[in-house]
């Protein structure tokens with residue numbers, strides 16, 4: 001009766017890793033409890049989440065190394081893992097929202113989100129490819145395009161490209177405030193983009209010291225046509241979630257990233273934190289900070305707890 005905020009299943013978005021293999025989903029070593037699933041088992045894997053009422057799923061591909069190259073060409077393949085997964089999921093579960101991550105890192109052999117020219121990621125050339133990647137995903141049935149690459153001007157370019165293709169129902173959920181963070185380690189491990197990563201992403205991701213800059217990034221993305229925005233990572237950046245929510249009143253999502261997941265699960269394994277209470281507390285705190293929803297690897301577990 002006196003709670004100011006509530007956490008509901010409707011607030012949860014589930015990020016999943018799609019692998020090229022067949023058969024039983026395989027464990028992601030860096031994230032205990034997280035699995036990589038092939039296309040054949042995808043419907044069975046996702047069904048419990050849909051039944052629990054999770055409204056949207058974010059898809060990430062574990063692209064085989066043999067398909068990676070310096071230009072990330074596989075991102076434009078209409079039959080790549082994301083597009084194939086989108087078609088399977090749309091057929092089986094037409095009402096679940098599908099979020100497609102737009103960035104080249106799952107497809108490049110150097111692990112960067114854009115195209116490398118010399119030692120740097122070339123912004124404009126990257127934006128052109130990212131726009132084509134977005135179209136490729138939208139044509140396969142992705143409902144929400146989520147550019148996580150942090151190139152300048154990509155939201156506007158993607159919006160124009162979608163309009164030109166008459167993909168007028170596709171939403172853009174921009175990773176507007178994405179920090180150059182140590183908390184992405186286990187995710188890069190899961191995708192195989194970590195070991196390969198040459199250098200770091202600090203020329204295009206944000207400095208953790210900055211908060212006003214986050215507001216400028218969000219303002220630009222909204223101006224360019226973003227419908228929803230993401231702050232990432234989550235827990236160490238709750239102040240940013242709060243500021244973005246207050247300043248713009250646009251649906252603001254927080255991404256509880258792989259390193260946050262690993263921190264909590266490892267603390268649970270060490271017997272230091274109660275798992276169920278820990279999960280629900282972190283998620284509730286995102287809501288308190290102003291998040292409309294949370295992308296979390298705990299989504300299914302949390303949904304079960306909330307429904308119990």
Ligand code: PBG
Nearest residue numbers: 103105148183184187257258259
């Ligand atoms: C990159 C991308 C990353 C994550 C989502 N999209 C990693 C990165 O920027 O290196 C991280 C998610 C997580 O850590 O859970 N396009």
